[in-house]
Amino acid sequence: MSETVQHLNFFQDTGGKKGIWAWITSTDHKRIGLLYFYSLTAFFLIGVLLGILMRLELMNPGKDIVEPQTYNSLFTLHGVIMIFLFVIPGIPAVFGNIALPLLLGARDVAFPKLNLLSWYLYILGALMALSTLLFGNAPDTGWTFYAPYSVRTGTNVTIAVLAAFILGFSSILTGLNFIVTIHRMRAPGMTWFRMPLFAWALYATAWIQLLATPVVGITLLMIAVERMLGIGLFDPSLGGDPILYQHLFWIYSHPAVYIMILPGMGVISEVIPVFARRRIFGYKAIAYSSLAIAFIGYFVWGHHMFTSGMSGPARVIFSLLTFLVAVPSAIKVFNWVATLYGGSIDLKPPLLYALGFIFLFLIGGLTGLVNGALAADVHIHDTYFVVGHFHYVMFGGTGFAFFAALHYWFPKIYGKMYDIKQATRAFWVLFVGFNILYFPMLVVGMMGMPRRYYDYLPQFHIPNLISTIGSWIVVTGLIYMIMVLIQGYRKGAPAGRNPWGGLTLDWQTDSPPITENFVEIPQVTEGPYEYK
Amino acid sequence: MNFRILLSILMVGVFSASGQTFDPKKFSSDGPVGIYEHLDEILPNDIWLVNQDSTLVNLKSLITKPTVVSFVYYNCPGLCSPLLDGLAEVISRSDLELGKDYQVITISFNPSDTPTLGKKKKHNYLKQIKKPVDTASWIWLTGDSVNITKATQTFGFRYLHQGKDYVHAAAIMVVSPHGKITRYLHGTYFLPFDLKMAIVEASQEKSGPTISKVLKFCFSYDAEGKKYVFNITKVTGALVLGAALLLFLILWLKPKQKLNT
Numbered sequence: 106m107s108e109t110v111q112h113l114n115f116f117q118d119t120g121g122k123k124g125i126w127a128w129i130t131s132t133d134h135k136r137i138g139l140l141y142f143y144s145l146t147a148f149f150l151i152g153v154l155l156g157i158l159m160r161l162e163l164m165n166p167g168k169d170i171v172e173p174q175t176y177n178s179l180f181t182l183h184g185v186i187m188i189f190l191f192v193i194p195g196i197p198a199v200f201g202n203i204a205l206p207l208l209l210g211a212r213d214v215a216f217p218k219l220n221l222l223s224w225y226l227y228i229l230g231a232l233m234a235l236s237t238l239l240f241g242n243a244p245d246t247g248w249t250f251y252a253p254y255s256v257r258t259g260t261n262v263t264i265a266v267l268a269a270f271i272l273g274f275s276s277i278l279t280g281l282n283f284i285v286t287i288h289r290m291r292a293p294g295m296t297w298f299r300m301p302l303f304a305w306a307l308y309a310t311a312w313i314q315l316l317a318t319p320v321v322g323i324t325l326l327m328i329a330v331e332r333m334l335g336i337g338l339f340d341p342s343l344g345g346d347p348i349l350y351q352h353l354f355w356i357y358s359h360p361a362v363y364i365m366i367l368p369g370m371g372v373i374s375e376v377i378p379v380f381a382r383r384r385i386f387g388y389k390a391i392a393y394s395s396l397a398i399a400f401i402g403y404f405v406w407g408h409h410m411f412t413s414g415m416s417g418p419a420r421v422i423f424s425l426l427t428f429l430v431a432v433p434s435a436i437k438v439f440n441w442v443a444t445l446y447g448g449s450i451d452l453k454p455p456l457l458y459a460l461g462f463i464f465l466f467l468i469g470g471l472t473g474l475v476n477g478a479l480a481a482d483v484h485i486h487d488t489y490f491v492v493g494h495f496h497y498v499m500f501g502g503t504g505f506a507f508f509a510a511l512h513y514w515f516p517k518i519y520g521k522m523y524d525i526k527q528a529t530r531a532f533w534v535l536f537v538g539f540n541i542l543y544f545p546m547l548v549v550g551m552m553g554m555p556r557r558y559y560d561y562l563p564q565f566h567i568p569n570l571i572s573t574i575g576s577w578i579v580v581t582g583l584i585y586m587i588m589v590l591i592q593g594y595r596k597g598a599p600a601g602r603n604p605w606g607g608l609t610l611d612w613q614t615d616s617p618p619i620t621e622n623f624v625e626i627p628q629v630t631e632g633p634y635e636y637k
Numbered sequence: 638m639n640f641r642i643l644l645s646i647l648m649v650g651v652f653s654a655s656g657q658t659f660d661p662k663k664f665s666s667d668g669p670v671g672i673y674e675h676l677d678e679i680l681p682n683d684i685w686l687v688n689q690d691s692t693l694v695n696l697k698s699l700i701t702k703p704t705v706v707s708f709v710y711y712n713c714p715g716l717c718s719p720l721l722d723g724l725a726e727v728i729s730r731s732d733l734e735l736g737k738d739y740q741v742i743t744i745s746f747n748p749s750d751t752p753t754l755g756k757k758k759k760h761n762y763l764k765q766i767k768k769p770v771d772t773a774s775w776i777w778l779t780g781d782s783v784n785i786t787k788a789t790q791t792f793g794f795r796y797l798h799q800g801k802d803y804v805h806a807a808a809i810m811v812v813s814p815h816g817k818i819t820r821y822l823h824g825t826y827f828l829p830f831d832l833k834m835a836i837v838e839a840s841q842e843k844s845g846p847t848i849s850k851v852l853k854f855c856f857s858y859d860a861e862g863k864k865y866v867f868n869i870t871k872v873t874g875a876l877v878l879g880a881a882l883l884l885f886l887i888l889w890l891k892p893k894q895k896l897n898t
Contacts, residue, residue: 281884288888312881319877323869353870 112619114520132217135618138202139518140224145199148190148231153580155183160542160576162559163569176559177245178260182238184248185265189272190231192503193361196368197279197314198227200510201307203518205283207611208301210292210629212621215285219278226275233268237261247557249358252339252350256331263332266325273322276364280314283307292610294629298389301609301633305392306371309399313360313367317403321357324350348414355406363402365499366466367395369506370437373459376513377441378634379607380456381448385634387440394433401430408477412486420479427477434470438463453605454528458509461536465501469494472547487557490550496543508535508586515590516600520616523593531586538578545572609633672806672821673793680816684787686744686780689756696742696788697816699776703739703839704812705832708794710747710803711754719825720807721758725765728775731829736771739836743775746789746796747803748782755779792818813839 115135119127128136159179162169171179202220206213214220237243242260244250250269255262287308291300327338328350337343339350378385385391407415407423415423441463450456472494475481485491516522545568550556554565561569603612614623684696707724709717721743728735735741745755755777763772780788789796796805809827811820820835 284884285888315884316877316881319873323873327869349870 112615112624114615114617115620116617118620130221132213132221133620134202134206134213134217134220135518137217137220137224138199141194141198141202141227144224144228144231145191145194148186148235151235152183152186152191153583155179155186157576157580159183160573163561164573165570166561166563166566168560171559173559174245177557178238178243180557181244181247181265182234185234185244185269187499188248188361189269190227190234192365192499193276194227194272194279195365195503195507196372196510197283197307197310197364198224199507200303200372200514201279201283201368204510204514204611205286205304205307206290207517207614207618207622208304208609208633209287209290210295210610210623210627211286211290212623212626214282215289216282220282223275223278223282226271226278230268230270230272230275233264233271237265237268249354250325250328251354252328252331252345252347253341255328256340256343256345263329266328270322270325270329273318273325276314277318280311280318283311284315287311292627292629298392299629299632300392302374302385302388302391302395303368303371306367306374306395309395310364310367310371313364313399313402317357317360317364320353321361324353324357327353348410351410351413352406355409356403359406359409360399360402362498363398365503367398369462369503370395370434372506372510372513373441373462374437375607375609376455376459376509377444378636379513379605380451380453380459381445382451382606382636383444383448383634384632384636385440386443386446387436388632388634390436391440394436397433398430401426401433405430405477408482411479411482424477424479428474431470431474431477438467438470452529453512453525454523454532455509455513455605457529457532458505458512461532462502462505462509465497465505465539469497469499469501472497485550487555488550489546489554489556492556493543493546493550496546501539501543508532511590513605514611515593516604517611517616517618519594519597520600521593521597522600522604523589523597527589527592528586531582531589534585535579535582538575538580538582541575542572542579543575545569545575608635669795669797670804670806671795672808672823673795674821675791675793675818676821678791678818680791680812680818681787684780684784684791686778686784686788687752689752689759689777691752694776694778696778699742700740700812700814700816702814703836704814705739705741705836706792706810706812707741707743707808708746708789708792708796708805709743710745711750711758712747712801714802716805716807716825720809721762722765723825723827724809725762727827727829727832728770729765729767731832733833733836734770735766736774738840740774740776742778744778744780744785744788746785746794746805748780748785750779752777752779811835811839 115133118133120131120133122130128140131137158171159176162171162176162179202214205211237260240261244255244258244260244262244265246255246258246260246262250262250266255266287300287304330336331338331340331343331345335343337345339345339347341347374385374391405423405426407419408427411420411423441459472490476485476491476494512523512528549565549568549572552565552568554561600616602614602616604616605612610623610627610629611618613627680697680700682695682697685693686696688694705724707720709720711717724741724743728741733739743758759775759777763770763775792810794805794808796803806823807825808821808823810818811822813819817839819839822831822835
């Protein structure tokens with residue numbers, strides 16, 4: 106296909122604006138996606154820094170570097186920043202924004218201005234959350250803001266809670282945008298079942314964002330109201346009910362776990378067929394399992410509360426439902442592995458990260474079942490086993506999927522290729538470091554070490570020491586990975602339209618894509634993974 | 638919360654006024670004084686009392702519409718006057734009409750009170766109501782000790798004779814048109830809204846107006862706080878689900894627009 110007219114790519118087309126204005130007033134979905142990417146990365150690095158400080162404190166028993174109160178603020182802000190500023194918006198806000206319209210063959214998302222607004226809300230909420238670090242006493246409640254402590258503590262909880270509320274709005278708007286985009290803006294010929302699986306995953310995610318986020322919004326607002334006006338909602342001494350808080354919080358926050366992981370699974374479903382050169386195994390099963398996870402995910406929140414006061418039958422039902430939600434997740438894993446079987450596998454960094462995802466998510470998912478089993482949970486509740494489990498799911502799962510997406514779409518976004526060999530090495534450093542960092546947590550949790558203390562008994566020393574050393578390796582891997590990507594951005598060779606040989610529509614346009622993505626909207630005649 | 642504090646202070650006041658020391662045992666569940674809710678109990682047919690015009694009446698057959706019942710005695714130095722004041726005030730402030738939407742029955746549990754005294758009291762309290770009402774719909778009853786015991790036991794209203802006076806608690810009870818006890822509102826001060834909700838509940842056997850059904854969905858009785866509370870979780874949940882369903886239906890049913898190239 107030869108072109109006579111030169112179209113400007115989205116970096117070159119500034120819309121007649123200068124410098125930063127060309128970015129922060131742009132409604133181009135790719136520019137907004139990159140705005141998200143840069144801001145998310147900044148917050149992620151702050152979160153990493155806080156995590157490193159925690160690991161340093163836990164290197165030896167007793168006080169190492171920070172006071173107990175400081176440690177309480179560290180784990181609160183590490184949680185708030187990582188969950189609300191990185192993992193929840195993560196893949197949808199960055200790669201959803203950039204890739205969804207490309208994958209659908211659309212010129213933009215359905216509501217470009219709303220898209221920009223949601224970024225501003227995100228930044229507003231993020232700045233409010235970070236301001237608690239700098240002014241007054243940083244919140245010390247943990248990212249869950251459990252009442253009644255969050256109502257009584259003298260720290261800056263109100264601002265942190267309002268920040269999470271505003272971030273929730275950003276999430277709702279993004280979800281709404283994606284739902285309408287997927288319903289309305291698919292290219293001609295792209296039926297629901299010719300849609301790339303990443304779009305299916307984003308679709309399921311968007312409904313959770315839309316339906317579950319208002320719950321936490323109202324709940325957090327209720328905390329703010331209780332703190333400022335003294336109305337008894339959750340604090341028993343004011344006539345409130347702390348268990349009600351936990352229910353409301355987890356009615357959002359458990360589905361939110363699927364907001365975090367579903368888009369990651371979508372990314373993996375894109376990457377694997379491209380690098381195995383095979384049609385994905387069980388397309389419909391993967392698509393429907395996304396919807397099933399989103400649906401069942403609404404009814405399992407009680408498994409966070411097995412030890413906090415719930416009737417026996419309720420606990421049994423929540424436990425059973427928790428086991429059920431593992432079924433669609435396992436369906437996906439089996440389908441990915443079946444896709445790889447017999448394929449001509451090309452071990453490029455995106456696939457490595459995808460395989461890393463499968464391995465780590467498997468550990469995270471199976472330890473999740475241990476938590477979901479009633480009797481086991483009573484033993485390991487609030488121990489480091491839980492901390493290990495959710496880091497395997499969120500960092501090993503969503504985090505690695507994020508890196509997979511980054512390495513997969515990097516040449517599309519910037520039009521240049523990073524050094525494949527170096528990126529592969531960075532992956533191995535990160536992968537090894539990850540397991541050294543988090544696997545000891547599972548062990549030490551089984552031994553009975555409780556979470557959220559700045560100190561521990563001497564018998565837990567060795568695993569904690571190993572874990573802290575692992576954290577240094579992880580940071581080394583992260584820095585290495587970022588350096589390789591920056592180097593690729595600055596000096597990489599031109600990547601061309603389709604460096605990986607993908608069949609989805611995103612690879613059929615220029616790299617970087619032109620403004621409005623396609624010269625002519627493509628006609629779709631078959632499914633997205635028809636490798637022959 | 639404030640209600641109960643107020644009530645406790647009032648009751649402590651009553652005890653000290655009648656020379657009693659405050660005894661927490663009186664408030665325990667098996668104590669002789671207090672109001673033990675007999676919700677869903679149907680009034681018996683055999684309670685015969687005398688109204689302020691000295692006519693013998695059957696309590697159950699008096700009740701043909703939602704009815705607010707209160708127990709007092711006429712020479713009461715403590716709690717009864719605040720209770721009746723509160724009742725008169727809520728009748729004035731409520732947008733429900735006494736006589737049309739509901740009626741009020743005040744029963745003396747002192748067997749030596751007379752209908753004549755009841756008539757005088759009725760006259761006094763009607764004067765406190767600051768809007769035109771159907772005066773026949775606030776009925777003042779007296780009775781002999783057998784019938785009074787039957788009535789107070791039906792409502793779970795327990796009191797103690799102390800010299801000239803009685804130790805007792807304060808509440809109004811709402812009875813449905815079929816004689817079923819549907820709600821207790823405790824204390825001596827009542828919000829018009831709480832009264833309205835209680836009356837709506839009592840009359841629901843008779844299919845209330847739509848607006849009341851909406852009210853019923855959005856507000857429920859908080860047994861701890863002894864008042865109706867706004868169900869923020871239920872209401873916002875319903876709104877969010879409704880909005881999401883609407884969005885889905887619009888996207889699903891409205892045909893896709895042709896995209897301009």
